[in-house]
Amino acid sequence: MRTTQLLLVEDNPGDVRLVRETLSDVTDESFNITCASTLRDTLEKIATTKFDAILLDLGLPDGNGIDLVKRVVEATPRTPILVLTGLVDDRIALNALSVGAQDYIVKGILEGQSIARAIHYSVQRKRLLQQLEMLRDIDEAVSSTLDLKDIFGSFLQRIESLFPVAGSCVQRIDKNGALQPLVVKQVEVDELADYPAAADFPRDGNHETCNFAITSFGAGASAPFKRRGWRGAVQIPLAVNHQPWGLVSLFMNGEHDLSDEDSNILRMIISRLTVAVQNAQLYESIVQLAEDLRRSNKVKDEFLSIMSHELRTPLNVMMNCAEILRDGVVGDVTPEQSAILDRLLVQARNQLGLVNGILHVTRMETDKVEINYQEIGLREFLEDLKADYSISFSRERVELVWDIPVDLPRIQTDRDKVRQMLENLINNAIKFTGAGKISVIARVLDSQWIEFKVSDTGSGMPETALATIFEKFQQLDTTATRAHGGVGIGLYLVKQFTDLLKGRIDVTSELGKGSCFTITLPRTPEANATAGLQNRPAV
Structure with missing residues (x-):
């Protein structure tokens, strides 16, 4: 039987008794009801306890109406709030929905199954909205940054709204096959030294069939976690391009079994995180390729520059010698010899032009012109x-x-x-x-x-x-x-x-x-x- 942690905010003892009696008639769900009669008491209980839903009366000694709803929503924005209202308060109840309440219940027609359904649907609606918000936030992070620490950090921060997470971490497999911390939340890095990985990595890269491991902490290696009061962890393996990549661990204060809904939302999230890792790896490979090309181009440019210089020197010597011979500086030259020297000079100039052209192209590419x-x-x-x-x-x-x-x-x-x-x-x-x-x-x-x-x-x-x-x-x-x-x-x-x-x-x-x-x-x-x-x- 499902147990719902319910905070009932009501200053009228008769209404409190009526709600308790009405919910006791529900046969397929149990309710653990905590009561608060003032706004101050409500905020204190919200700060120390996690509730599945809140039943909120709109008239308290220290707060009432829409302002009261706003204060409670601000204090616990991820908890569904159902407004308790009288028959004449429909307009106020509808206004409460516009500022964050999930539903409203009319006190005059209380019926156990109806209240249970309203609470259940409100919890489901709120959870669905939180799931959609998380998927949207992760999609935005994946599309806006390649920094895996930022992406996984956002994920760990938002996952707390869906699961009773006391701490969390993302570990990445290094080149030696060891898990190294990438992002940690409410966990000390040295506590992860002997932390065992029980999850099986999906070798085919298919997260639809991956195995989420639920571990319970005993003595020994898990002692640091047990001292914190943590009972176990949900381990989520990550594989990228058919290769194990890392491990996401969600540490729990109490026992927690993954429902089909939990598994489905985790798989959707992991598939998006996998895309983020693939994008980051692709970017790293492109950066490395660009660096390799830069070094290759530098070597090529240096080679062409040296080659051009080395070729220009003998060509200039050849041309100078040919001009000296043609001009008769070292002796008389016949017309036939002069024609041959002219042809030699033409070819040498053409060759020098080609060498100079290559040198100019090299300078163009290095912005040295x-x-x-x-x-x-x-x-x-x-x-x-x-x-x-x-x-x-x-x-x-x-x-x-x-x-x-x-x-x-x-x-x-x-x-x-x-x-x-x-x-x-x-x-x-x-x-x-x-x-x-x-x-x-x-x-x-x-x-x-x-x-x-x-x-x-x-x-x-x-x-x-x-x-x-x-x-x-x-x-x-x-x-x-x-x-x-x-x-x-x-x-x-x-x-x-x-x-x-x-x-x-x-x-x-x-x-x-x-x-x-x-x-x-x-x-x-x-x-x-x-x-x-x-x-x-x-x-």
């Missing part, structure tokens, strides 16, 4: 670039045309980056133009902006390729690409340098007819701030 603004005469700058190509470029079926207006202004920009941008575009055009024309055009757009165009009549690109051509290591799968090689960083660097200089690059292309790349740059670093590039039409 600096902008070196300086004033340059745009016409002289382009004439120097043209002169270099007049020496290095030799293709019978391809014409390289330069359109350099005489009135080009002086601008403030990073000379080396602009040169590499144009070289990459020109070299890209040469690579994909077997026969035809390549044009390099510079013009002033207005007082704030200048424009460079590099166009060709080469193989062109399909429209589907335009969205990805500026990505790192992106190459078209074409005959020209396979014939001339490359690693796919030229256009990537053009885009990155354009962005660094607060400019824009646009591209148009038609398969089989050629491509046109347009770079728009500010004439000064301040130009971008005074005339937004995003407002300029794309070319």
Whole structure:
């Protein structure tokens, strides 16, 4: 037979006797009734005793009405309260429900089974609400934090509303298979040293079938708990990803058997806590993976930087020696020998450009790229670039045309980056133009902006390729690409340098007819701030 711990708050001895006699007629439930006749006495009893329900009269010597209900609800928010009211007090009783009471009972029509049902349903309703609140709180904790101590701490705090818990703890299995405390409540860590784990872990990870162990404390290892007056514990095993993870223990002052309802709510809670552990483990693995990638990238960047430096040194020596030989510093050079040396210099410069490109990409990824603004005469700058190509470029079926207006202004920009941008575009055009024309055009757009165009009549690109051509290591799968090689960083660097200089690059292309790349740059670093590039039409 179920026993209900009931607090009867009533200052009328006749009504107290009537309630006792009425409840004594109930055959399927017994009531252990504690009485209080004042608000003060009520609050004292609530502070020292846990009740399943409270029958509360609305008129006491030191409190009455809605304020009385509020005071009792504040003192024990998790205990269901049933208001005792007279026949004429229905409105007040309904108001009491709005501030936290679970139900009301009319004194004039007291009947044992009806009161028992009202108490039972109120207890069930209150318990269901508490279960839903706990599940909601755990769901919120799981979705808002990855700190397992916070999540399990919230769980241990809220579980007291559902079970007569005197203390609790969550232990985690360490790498040696031993249980180590993660969160404890009303328990000393050293008391857990010899605490036995009697629960079986669900090796299949299925908490629907896991075994909750109910242990009773005897002498020996459980002596510290027995001295506290604790009678036993409910042990709840946790398994994550089919592996034992830890143990939740709820210590009880008295005997406590788990009902089917208790087991079901515990399984729902444990399933949510398991998700929290899985999320935390996933986060830890992602953090570890990110750290591994960071270290790997650091090693890669250091290797590329060292490799680039080591390759640049001999390339520069080779180029200097070739120039000395070609210029006749150490002796006369025949036209045939000069042509060979020119070809050697072209290939060495191409190789040096590739090495520099890799070095720039490495610096880009580590945010070590600096902008070196300086004033340059745009016409002289382009004439120097043209002169270099007049020496290095030799293709019978391809014409390289330069359109350099005489009135080009002086601008403030990073000379080396602009040169590499144009070289990459020109070299890209040469690579994909077997026969035809390549044009390099510079013009002033207005007082704030200048424009460079590099166009060709080469193989062109399909429209589907335009969205990805500026990505790192992106190459078209074409005959020209396979014939001339490359690693796919030229256009990537053009885009990155354009962005660094607060400019824009646009591209148009038609398969089989050629491509046109347009770079728009500010004439000064301040130009971008005074005339937004995003407002300029794309070319």
